[in-house]
Amino acid sequence: MRAIAIIAGKEFRDGVRNRWILIVTALMAGFAIVLALLGSAPTGTTRVSALMVTVVSLSSLSIFFVPLIALLMSYDSIVGERERGTLMLLLAHPLARWQVLAGKFLGQLLLLSIAIVIGYGLAGLAIALHDGGEFAEQAWLPFAGLLISSVLLGAVFLALGLAVSAGVGERGTAAGLAIGIWVLFVLVYDLGLLGLLTSKAAAFLDDGIVTVLLLANPTDVYRIINLAGSQEAQALSALSGLAGAVAVSPLPLAAILLAWVAIPFVLACLLFRRRQI
Amino acid sequence: MTHSTAIATTGLSRSFGRLDALDDVTLAIEPGESVALVGPNGAGKSTLIKLCLGLMKPSAGTVAVLGVDPTSRQFAHAKRRIGFLPEQVQFHGALSGRQTLRFYAALKGVGGWGADKSSVDDLLVRVDLSEAGDRAVSTYSKGMRQRLGLAQALIGAPRLLLLDEPMSGLDPDARANFFRILDEEKARGAAIVLSSHILTELEARTDRVAILARGKLKAFGSVSKLRADLGLGSQIRVRAVPGQMQALSEYFAGKYSSDTFVNGVASLECSRGEKIDLLKQLVNGPVDLENIEIVEPSLENIFAAYTAKGGPA
Numbered sequence: 001m002r003a004i005a006i007i008a009g010k011e012f013r014d015g016v017r018n019r020w021i022l023i024v025t026a027l028m029a030g031f032a033i034v035l036a037l038l039g040s041a042p043t044g045t046t047r048v049s050a051l052m053v054t055v056v057s058l059s060s061l062s063i064f065f066v067p068l069i070a071l072l073m074s075y076d077s078i079v080g081e082r083e084r085g086t087l088m089l090l091l092a093h094p095l096a097r098w099q100v101l102a103g104k105f106l107g108q109l110l111l112l113s114i115a116i117v118i119g120y121g122l123a124g125l126a127i128a129l130h131d132g133g134e135f136a137e138q139a140w141l142p143f144a145g146l147l148i149s150s151v152l153l154g155a156v157f158l159a160l161g162l163a164v165s166a167g168v169g170e171r172g173t174a175a176g177l178a179i180g181i182w183v184l185f186v187l188v189y190d191l192g193l194l195g196l197l198t199s200k201a202a203a204f205l206d207d208g209i210v211t212v213l214l215l216a217n218p219t220d221v222y223r224i225i226n227l228a229g230s231q232e233a234q235a236l237s238a239l240s241g242l243a244g245a246v247a248v249s250p251l252p253l254a255a256i257l258l259a260w261v262a263i264p265f266v267l268a269c270l271l272f273r274r275r276q277i
Numbered sequence: 278m279t280h281s282t283a284i285a286t287t288g289l290s291r292s293f294g295r296l297d298a299l300d301d302v303t304l305a306i307e308p309g310e311s312v313a314l315v316g317p318n319g320a321g322k323s324t325l326i327k328l329c330l331g332l333m334k335p336s337a338g339t340v341a342v343l344g345v346d347p348t349s350r351q352f353a354h355a356k357r358r359i360g361f362l363p364e365q366v367q368f369h370g371a372l373s374g375r376q377t378l379r380f381y382a383a384l385k386g387v388g389g390w391g392a393d394k395s396s397v398d399d400l401l402v403r404v405d406l407s408e409a410g411d412r413a414v415s416t417y418s419k420g421m422r423q424r425l426g427l428a429q430a431l432i433g434a435p436r437l438l439l440l441d442e443p444m445s446g447l448d449p450d451a452r453a454n455f456f457r458i459l460d461e462e463k464a465r466g467a468a469i470v471l472s473s474h475i476l477t478e479l480e481a482r483t484d485r486v487a488i489l490a491r492g493k494l495k496a497f498g499s500v501s502k503l504r505a506d507l508g509l510g511s512q513i514r515v516r517a518v519p520g521q522m523q524a525l526s527e528y529f530a531g532k533y534s535s536d537t538f539v540n541g542v543a544s545l546e547c548s549r550g551e552k553i554d555l556l557k558q559l560v561n562g563p564v565d566l567e568n569i570e571i572v573e574p575s576l577e578n579i580f581a582a583y584t585a586k587g588g589p590a
Contacts (some may be wrong), residue, residue, distance in 0.1 A: 017371055055339045085367035089429075092330050092363075093384040094356040277332045 003095035008110065010131050024069055024112075028052020029116040029118025031065070032058055036123040037130065051127050051139035058120060059226035062150045063219050067182055070112060072147075075178035077104045079171050079274060086275055093119040095172030098269040101162055105265065112154040117147055142226070144206075145250065149225045152257040156218045157181070159264035168273035189217045215253075218260040225253045281307055281344030283437045283468030284329055288338035290492075291317050291324050299325040301338065301491040303353035306468050308436065311459060313479040314472040315576075316489035322472040323364065325489070326439050329360060329470075345564055360430035364472075366422060370415030374406055374425050377414055378432065387433040399426040405454060424461055427455065431462070438462060440471040444478070456482050460585040480576040492585040500576055507582050508573040510548040513555060516541055518565045525564045 003128040015021050036054045078101070090100065135247055164177045193213055196202065214220045284306040291299040299321040306312050314322050328332045328340055331347030340347060341552055345355040350415075368377050378397045387396060394520050401407045406423040414422065423446045429439055438459075444452055458567055459482070479486070480500050488496040517525040521542050529543060547555050554573075559569060 002386070003384060006380070010380055014369070014371070085363070085365060086369065088327075088332065088362065088363050089366065089381075090384075091332060092356065092359070092361040093381065094382060095384065096353065123554045277327065 002105040003093075003099045004106065007095070007100055008107035011104050012110050015059045015107070020073075021115055024115040025118050027258060028115050028248060029122040031061055032120050032123030033118060033126050036127050048159075051124065051143055053126055053135050054123060055139065055142045056227060058123065058222065059146055059150075062146075062153065064186060066112075066116070066150055066154045066215025067186055067219065068109075069115075070154045071178040071182055073108045073112065074104070074158045075165050077101075077108075077162055078165040078275075079168055079174045080165070082169075083171055085097035091277060097272045101166065101265070101268050101272060105158055105162060108158050109151070109155055112158065112195045113151045116150045116154065120147055120150070146226055149222055149254070149257070152254060152261070153218065153222045154263070156257055156260040159261045159268065163264040163268040163271060166275065168266045185217055185219050190220065193217075214263070216258055218257055221253050221256050221260075225250050225257075280460065282306065282341070283310075284340070284342055286325075286328075286338065286340045289325075289328065289332065289335055289340050290337040291328060291470070292336045293322075294409075294578040297492045299328070299335075302489075303338075304487060304494060304497050306470060308468050309463055310485065311463055311467045311469040311471070311483045312406045313486045314470055314485040315476060315486060315580055316472075316495075319491075320489040320584075321492040322489055323441065324492075325377045326361075326441055326470075326472070329439060356434040357433060360435035360438045360440075360467075362430040362438075362440045362443050365445070366426035366429075367412045368422065371413055373411045373413055374417070374421075374428075375410040376403065378428055380494075381429050382432045385433045396432070397456070400431055403431065403458060404428040406449070412448065420434065420448055420451055423447055423454075424451060427458065431458070433461060434465065434467075436467055438467055438469045438471075440469070442473060443471050444473055444475050446547065451495045476576040476580055486576065486579075488580060488583045495583040496579075499532075500579065503579050503583075504574055505549070507574075507579060508548065509578060509582065510546050511552050511574070512572040513547060513552070513559075514568075514569045514572065515543045515545070515559060515566060517543075518567045521565050525566075528562060528564050547583065 032054075035057045041226070078087065081090065091097065160181055161178055164174050164181070168174045168177060194208075196205070196213075214224070282305050283295055284304070284498075286305075287303050289296065289299060289302045290494070302321075302325065314325065316322050324333070329342050329347060329354050334348050342352070343355045344352060345352050347355075361472060367428060372380070375397060378400060380396060395573050398410075400406070401410045402426055406424055406428065407422060409417065414425065417425065423443070427440070430440065444455060447455060456478075459471075467495060469483075471479075471483070485497065486503060487494060498506070514523065522538075525543055526538060529545070545555065556569070556571075559566060
């Protein structure tokens with residue numbers, strides 16, 4: 001545990017020292033506040049809470065943003081140390097390879113969580129102040145859900161990035177693979193699914209298969225958690241049709257995301273153990 | 278404190294596909310002794326060091342470091358007592374020298390989270406970096422990074438120091454300091470293994486030399502033993518007083534096959550057995566001599582003899 005904490009601490013301090021955390025938090029907060037203030041404008045007539053609008057728009061933003069940031073943080077973790085020539089010395093110290101991965105993962109997760117919680121938290125605060133205290137109280141639960149699920153989504157892509165970093169020999173390859181993972185899960189997957197549903201093959205697909213395909217993509221799971229979580233969000237996000245097909249409560253969905261953290265992490269450990277130093 | 282052998286290998290081999298990076302190496306290195314690992318590039322020096330650190334597994338044979346198999350789980354504990362300086366050591370550029378040492382000290386479990394402050398300060402003084410200790414490592418020269426690397430290896434009073442090319446980038450002062458530190462560590466009982474290309478300095482500074490070539494251990498012993506094993510002769514250089522050059526040349530004519538005269542100095546090759554007799558002859562001979570110089574074969578000569586293709590097996 002001690003070795004993991006030391007590695008995590010160094011990773012975190014590196015992120016603070018090179019102002020990474022400052023930049024990403026500011027970026028998150030900037031986007032979130034703009035979205036929040038723009039999104040809360042029509043509240044008077046539509047009678048939905050400003051915070052709920054923000055949850056929907058922020059989760060749409062997070063689907064693009066959080067995986068990208070997480071992959072950018074983690075793809076370099078192992079392969080970068082290897083190329084800079086610091087990995088061999090690190091591994092000559094009394095710690096196991098999986099502990100290096102666990103430490104890096106936890107340090108990066110802490111950085112990302114702080115950026116998300118502060119960045120999005122500021123947006124929540126801005127709405128609270130803007131609405132003069134008349135925000136719907138029931139919207140705080142989905143907002144908390146947004147924060148937690150965004151951290152989980154980040155964790156998934158941190159773990160995927162670590163697996164890439166432990167598995168390849170060059171930083172360039174790792175960067176390419178990381179971009180590939182982002183494009184696949186964030187852009188291509190849903191397009192493919194949509195194409196499948198609108199094609200002739202749709203006749204052979206029952207709802208069960210569609211559900212499985214949807215739950216197989218962590219960004220879709222995240223989308224369902226946040227957008228299908230409440231009637232209000234469903235109406236706002238036009239996701240009510242799909243959400244009906246995927247009648248799953250948030251906890252099993254969170255469990256799926258946790259599995260998406262655990263499996264790539266274990267894969268990263270296996271790949272790193274086999275890697276020649 | 279146990280006194281297990283620092284490094285013991287038997288038939289240690291490691292191959293990469295068809296290439297035998299290390300082939301049937303058996304050696305033992307004891308506490309308090311310093312061993313120079315020499316060999317051309319690709320001879321297997323780094324492979325041997327990686328095997329000793331558990332960074333790779335042997336293809337055949339065994340290795341025990343401080344009495345523990347480096348591939349076993351128990352080795353994590355033994356690693357606390359191993360100091361390692363990798364070839365061309367690199368550090369995180371944004372950290373200061375002091376922060377770097379604290380990080381590695383914490384990993385080794387020396388001191389608490391902040392790591393033992395005084396021990397880190399002491400190490401910086403020992404490698405002559407106390408003034409630069411708070412500067413970012415990215416501003417360090419190559420020699421300074423190398424010295425920081427040595428300080429890092431010394432954390433926690435290791436029982437074994439594995440130093441890969443520790444002298445590269447060091448100026449003469451820093452080299453002298455480096456060897457002084459090695460002597461201190463040896464006196465403390467640490468075993469020292471260092472690989473280097475700078476053979477002339479190793480000769481007088483290490484107890485034994487292990488010569489590796491193409492993955493095989495060609496020779497292992499003190500320089501004088503290797504010299505004797507090879508039967509390499511000495512060279513005797515004689516200068517006669519002015520006016521006696523001709524006499525000297527005539528005196529030696531025909532006696533030694535490889536006699537050469539350059540600038541009035543006669544160089545004679547002789548075997549170990551002949552040396553004393555030859556010196557007696559010279560001193561008691563008819564020619565008045567100005568100077569006699571004896572040149573023993575250097576580690577470089579020994580190295581060349583062992584690593585030459587078709588050299589001694």
